Amino acid sequence: MGMSAASSVNEAMKLCIFDLRRGQHEGQELDKILFFFPADLPFPTQLSVIGLSEGLITFTRIFSPEAPCEVIDAEMHSHVFYEAERDIWMVMVVEKSESEAIWRTDALRNVLKEVHSLFVMFHGSIRALLDREPSGGLTRTHLYYFVMDYLSAFEKRPSLELCCWDFLSGKKLHLPNFRDCLKERGKVQMLTIGREAALEVQSLVRVLESCAGCTQCYSLIMFQDLLVSTTLSPDDLINLFTYTVMRLTPNALSAGAGSWSYLRKGSSTSNASGSLLASSTSVLDRYYSSRDTSPVGVRSYQVVRPLQHDKWSKGKDVFLVTDIWGTEVGSLSPSSPTIWLKQTEERMYLCAFQHRSLTIILFIPVTSVHNGEQGLSVVKQQILENASPKIFKVEEKLSRGWGGENAYHVSGYRYLLVDGDRCISRASPPGKVTTLTKDSLVAMNKLREEVDLEKSRAKCDGSDCEKDQEICIRAKNGAWVISRVTRGKELYMVLEKANETLLYASEAVEKFSDRYCSGAFSL
Amino acid sequence: MPPNSDSSDDDQNPKPNPYPNPKPSSIDQPLDVIENQLASISIVQPEPESDTNGTSPSKLTKGSLNENFGGDNGNLRHGNVMEKSSSSKITERNNSGMEDMEEPSSPSSSGYAGERGSSNGSSSGRAGSGIGEVDDEIHEIVNNNSLDGVLNSHVQWLPGKRHGSEDDASISWRKRKKHFFILSHSGKPIYSRYGDEHKLAGFSATLQAIISFVENGGDRVNLIRAGKHQVVFLVKGPIYLVCISCTEEPYMSLRGQLELLYNQMILILTRSVNRCFEKNAKFDMTPLLGGTDVVFSSLIHSFSWNPATFLHAYTCLRLAYATRQSAGAILQDVADSGVLFAMLMCKHKVIGLVGAQKASLHPDDMLLLSNFVMSSESFRTSESFSPICLPRFNSMAFLYAYVHYLDGDTYLILLSTSSDAFYHLKDCRIRVENVLLKSNVLGEIQRSMVDGGMRIEDLPDDRGSRSGAVSPHLGQPGHATYSSERFDEAFLGVGGPAGLWHFIYRSIYLDQYVSSEFSSPINSRRQQKRLYRSYQKIYASMHEEGIGPHKTLFKRDDNYVLLCWVTPDFELYAVFDPLADKALAIKTCNRVCQWIKDVENEIFLLGASPFSWWTVPGNTSLPEFAEISL
Numbered sequence A: 001m002g003m004s005a006a007s008s009v010n011e012a013m014k015l016c017i018f019d020l021r022r023g024q025h026e027g028q029e030l031d032k033i034l035f036f037f038p039a040d041l042p043f044p045t046q047l048s049v050i051g052l053s054e055g056l057i058t059f060t061r062i063f064s065p066e067a068p069c070e071v072i073d074a075e076m077h078s079h080v081f082y083e084a085e086r087d088i089w090m091v092m093v094v095e096k097s098e099s100e101a102i103w104r105t106d107a108l109r110n111v112l113k114e115v116h117s118l119f120v121m122f123h124g125s126i127r128a129l130l131d132r133e134p135s136g137g138l139t140r141t142h143l144y145y146f147v148m149d150y151l152s153a154f155e156k157r158p159s160l161e162l163c164c165w166d167f168l169s170g171k172k173l174h175l176p177n178f179r180d181c182l183k184e185r186g187k188v189q190m191l192t193i194g195r196e197a198a199l200e201v202q203s204l205v206r207v208l209e210s211c212a213g214c215t216q217c218y219s220l221i222m223f224q225d226l227l228v229s230t231t232l233s234p235d236d237l238i239n240l241f242t243y244t245v246m247r248l249t250p251n252a253l254s255a256g257a258g259s260w261s262y263l264r265k266g267s268s269t270s271n272a273s274g275s276l277l278a279s280s281t282s283v284l285d286r287y288y289s290s291r292d293t294s295p296v297g298v299r300s301y302q303v304v305r306p307l308q309h310d311k312w313s314k315g316k317d318v319f320l321v322t323d324i325w326g327t328e329v330g331s332l333s334p335s336s337p338t339i340w341l342k343q344t345e346e347r348m349y350l351c352a353f354q355h356r357s358l359t360i361i362l363f364i365p366v367t368s369v370h371n372g373e374q375g376l377s378v379v380k381q382q383i384l385e386n387a388s389p390k391i392f393k394v395e396e397k398l399s400r401g402w403g404g405e406n407a408y409h410v411s412g413y414r415y416l417l418v419d420g421d422r423c424i425s426r427a428s429p430p431g432k433v434t435t436l437t438k439d440s441l442v443a444m445n446k447l448r449e450e451v452d453l454e455k456s457r458a459k460c461d462g463s464d465c466e467k468d469q470e471i472c473i474r475a476k477n478g479a480w481v482i483s484r485v486t487r488g489k490e491l492y493m494v495l496e497k498a499n500e501t502l503l504y505a506s507e508a509v510e511k512f513s514d515r516y517c518s519g520a521f522s523l
Numbered sequence B: 001m002p003p004n005s006d007s008s009d010d011d012q013n014p015k016p017n018p019y020p021n022p023k024p025s026s027i028d029q030p031l032d033v034i035e036n037q038l039a040s041i042s043i044v045q046p047e048p049e050s051d052t053n054g055t056s057p058s059k060l061t062k063g064s065l066n067e068n069f070g071g072d073n074g075n076l077r078h079g080n081v082m083e084k085s086s087s088s089k090i091t092e093r094n095n096s097g098m099e100d101m102e103e104p105s106s107p108s109s110s111g112y113a114g115e116r117g118s119s120n121g122s123s124s125g126r127a128g129s130g131i132g133e134v135d136d137e138i139h140e141i142v143n144n145n146s147l148d149g150v151l152n153s154h155v156q157w158l159p160g161k162r163h164g165s166e167d168d169a170s171i172s173w174r175k176r177k178k179h180f181f182i183l184s185h186s187g188k189p190i191y192s193r194y195g196d197e198h199k200l201a202g203f204s205a206t207l208q209a210i211i212s213f214v215e216n217g218g219d220r221v222n223l224i225r226a227g228k229h230q231v232v233f234l235v236k237g238p239i240y241l242v243c244i245s246c247t248e249e250p251y252m253s254l255r256g257q258l259e260l261l262y263n264q265m266i267l268i269l270t271r272s273v274n275r276c277f278e279k280n281a282k283f284d285m286t287p288l289l290g291g292t293d294v295v296f297s298s299l300i301h302s303f304s305w306n307p308a309t310f311l312h313a314y315t316c317l318r319l320a321y322a323t324r325q326s327a328g329a330i331l332q333d334v335a336d337s338g339v340l341f342a343m344l345m346c347k348h349k350v351i352g353l354v355g356a357q358k359a360s361l362h363p364d365d366m367l368l369l370s371n372f373v374m375s376s377e378s379f380r381t382s383e384s385f386s387p388i389c390l391p392r393f394n395s396m397a398f399l400y401a402y403v404h405y406l407d408g409d410t411y412l413i414l415l416s417t418s419s420d421a422f423y424h425l426k427d428c429r430i431r432v433e434n435v436l437l438k439s440n441v442l443g444e445i446q447r448s449m450v451d452g453g454m455r456i457e458d459l460p461d462d463r464g465s466r467s468g469a470v471s472p473h474l475g476q477p478g479h480a481t482y483s484s485e486r487f488d489e490a491f492l493g494v495g496g497p498a499g500l501w502h503f504i505y506r507s508i509y510l511d512q513y514v515s516s517e518f519s520s521p522i523n524s525r526r527q528q529k530r531l532y533r534s535y536q537k538i539y540a541s542m543h544e545e546g547i548g549p550h551k552t553l554f555k556r557d558d559n560y561v562l563l564c565w566v567t568p569d570f571e572l573y574a575v576f577d578p579l580a581d582k583a584l585a586i587k588t589c590n591r592v593c594q595w596i597k598d599v600e601n602e603i604f605l606l607g608a609s610p611f612s613w614w615t616v617p618g619n620t621s622l623p624e625f626a627e628i629s630l
Helices: A003-010 A043-063 A105-123 A126-132 A137-156 A195-212 A234-248 A250-254 A272-277 A280-289 A373-401 A438-460 A502-516 B004-012 B025-044 B049-061 B073-080 B082-096 B098-105 B117-127 B198-216 B251-269 B273-279 B293-302 B321-335 B363-375 B422-438 B441-451 B481-493 B525-542 B582-603 B625-629
Strands: A013-019 A033-037 A071-074 A077-085 A088-095 A218-223 A226-230 A312-314 A320-322 A338-341 A346-355 A358-365 A414-419 A424-427 A469-474 A480-486 A489-495 B178-184 B189-192 B221-226 B229-236 B239-245 B314-316 B341-346 B349-355 B384-388 B399-405 B410-416 B500-507 B512-515 B552-556 B561-566 B570-576
Touching (some): A013 A043, A013 A126, A013 A137, A033 A043, A033 A137, A043 A077, A043 A088, A043 B229, A077 A105, A088 A105, A105 A126, A105 A137, A105 A234, A105 A338, A126 A137, A195 A218, A195 A226, A195 A358, A195 A373, A218 A373, A226 A234, A234 A346, A250 A312, A346 A373, A358 A373, A438 A469, A438 A480, A469 A502, A480 A502, A489 A502, B178 B198, B178 B293, B189 B198, B198 B221, B198 B229, B198 B239, B229 B251, B239 B251, B251 B363, B251 B525, B293 B363, B321 B341, B321 B349, B321 B441, B341 B363, B341 B441, B525 B561, B525 B570, B561 B582
Antiparallel strands (some): A013 A088, A071 B221, A077 A088, A218 A226, A312 A320, A338 A346, A346 A358, A414 A489, B221 B229, B229 B239, B341 B349, B399 B410, B500 B512, B500 B570, B552 B561, B561 B570
8 A cells, every 4th residue: 555556546647856966977877866756657767757847947958058957748648847856857647638728828837946946945946955965865865745735635624725735625726727827836815904993913923022032033923814914924924824824723733624625625534644754764775775885774873754744732831742853852842943044044933922823933043042932931931921911902903804715705706815925815605716617717717827927037038127018808608817917016817797898897807906906907 | 062151141140150060068968968867767768669769869879860861762752753853953943043033032022011012111110220120030130241131122932941051059049039940750950940960969869869759758749938938849750850049939930830840841752752751760851851941931931921821721812803803713714624722813812723623722731732833933933844732622632733934923723633634734824824814813903912902091080870960081981070180190190090000800601811911000011920929819819729709809919900800701810009089990800891891802712712601792791890899
């Protein structure tokens, strides 16, 4: 059972990570492979995927040295490339066999970006790991657990609201396809709050900072799965927002008991995540027994698995606890989680606090906390004493103003709004998007692909200012499929019940823009 | 004897002589590496086919170029193309006659590019100011080749191969914007747009390796994307076609161009060439296509100006109904005497077309046939009889084409299934020519060439039955005085009413399109090409595989407003000033449709169309844009 059972149902997708600097000599090709899913594929098959990828990277460099191979589109498969770090490539191969298998390249690439970006946040760069231990065992082990947790652990999360994605539906990996065309991975969803609440939040942030007792700390405040306030840089924010929504928010913790259950399609009772990882050690061992250069055994690595799920829970105080990071030497209490911040290139303690729908995370530089865990518990004590009243107040205020999961639904519209500069997106609730017909969604998916292409071309040209563009399509089924791009902002919209005239559709966009985008897309 | 462009290019080539050192390690390395990467897999791969896959290309690279050269292949060709002895002479003559051709085939005088000489001269002068706009050729103007582009309006485009001395080691070759390759399934080069096919053998083998590697995995590679570059593949039995381009054209368009390129080859050879590959996988096809470079290069050039290449429709020369009728009558007359198809063409525009009984001619075949005729200089000098194949009609069989130029641009093509038909077709031609001379059809054609087709400035005003009040202003619908004035300004300064700059109308039943002449501000070749590319892109979006065609598409970017409208009867593509008002643009589209309806028997070939169910002229029922979209 174990791996083989899991992979046989998952063969529709392959994901590999390889290093072009390794295994350049005949007979050592296996050394290139840092990760391969499904792991039990025979090595020749794995090598053939990587060989093709490598060959085409080299080939396309003849003509496009700056931007080598990004996509291979074949009759039955698409290969999506992402150069995560210099010479370290991630390639995802998806099948196009069934009717749901209509992909958008950028959406798939964003999955690769996300998993890599999260990996770096917890473990540092792949290259650094390889440098630390050139045999590759350390890197392979880390990648294996991390990516497998990333792919499989989603399975138990019932809600796929907003930016969060459930790759395993039943036993099959559910990758973002055309049905997700009105979502945007790698962006943050914000809670809209009134002026008064904003002031309360502001003062809470100040109190929190003073509790931490050091100036270089950062905070992240979430209400449900929406961002309320943060002091993080955009890059770090996206990672931590994603992680919080995946693992820490009340929805993530309750794993299924939440109010968002309408999003679930059937019950996800399968144990795929368990089975995916069941025989992990034997998989990794297999890599080593197959080659002669295996000075280190797999089991000797201490691996932190931050994406493992069901590992976070509410502690006896209001802080969230986990044993993912192991336990303190000489004590039974778990070690505090730490992450790398991109902005400061510093290791930070992650200290999470939850009160009802409100999740507050403080990031405190490891170096600034004396006595490690002890110092941290002093900070926690401070928060409990000084910030609690404010936290309760803010939670109450936000709860009162909260419009529920359909708060951002605009009747008649199915939309996605992306603000690239601020890394924010907002969209129709997924439950509303599912009311659209397949034809409309496919048309929108295509349109987005077109816009993606033009955006990437503009990037190649090195022109920072994105072009203004407006496209309104009346699809065969009569729906209007619309995109607007202007000054770094994008609006995508499907109007199925709109009148048939172009002017009517344009007016609908205008109205929406005036009302919800402060006129950003109005002419 | 290489044409001018080649010799001039030699000076500019960064490597004066690439021969002595064909493998400078830094540059040639990639190809070896790729093959190693692909081949290395075969070492570990247990499947037997991977072996052939890994080894065959590398064998090829080890210079087996000339193996089959000459050999017994010649016979094959003669087997099929006995009568072609004369036409092969023709093609040899082409190269020397190339310079003569440059003027007639320059796009500015080709009809689509606007017959008005006056606007052209000035525009190309203007375009010359930006060297960077040079056509398809190269990103940076490494070689400041005036022949390539717009620097000189008289030598805008030369048929035939250029940069023949380049190969994949040349930086300039790598920077060409759009490559086309034809190769055999064993990796032998058959045609390359740039560079010397023989020197590209290694590169060709790499392409073959990529295709067959994916094929061995039970799949077929269609497209590779890398930055702004796209590599598009098309496999046609033993023939592989590849386009490598950074022109931002949609995949669908590039694939369509490869299809046309393949069919152009079939037009010359028929698909029975596949049998040669069945007999001998390493069969070398290049001798069969000797001298046909001009045909391919002229087709490739038309991919950047001729809408027929993506619309899959043909266009007619604008003529009085009666004139076209009398031309049609005499063509019908000869068709009844056993001619399969009779076509009277002026450049790429159709004057008359008649098919015997139920035979119908696909617009793509017409495009390829006229390209074949126009690109081969020898057809101009004397009457010719040549075997050709119409791939959409019957890709396995040769037809026999009698071609005769009646004047500088007007030519008659008579097609027969019989190889003995020369004298009969000649008689037919004489009859046709006499009638055309007598009825002054040729004179009318000349006049039409000078007058040009539809001009947006001539768009008649809205007759107002629907919109109510009609302003007395020239061509303007009733609106507030202010907007009316704005209109007039727009009218004078930038193209037609409401900022209309250009349009293409395609009749679905007729398989024909009409495109307006270029007017201000679409003056320069560069602007025309950009407009053309926008049409191409929007056409691809409209006809997206699986979900198309859409009903309406409105697109506004920095350059244009584009409005497309597809009904069961027709497709309209109209381009406006980027600041054009939506409502006015829609109105103007309706007026264009009405206008076309009014003049349809001048601009379209009715009744005698390839599709026989369309017989009643003037019976078009054009639905109004207004009723649908306003």
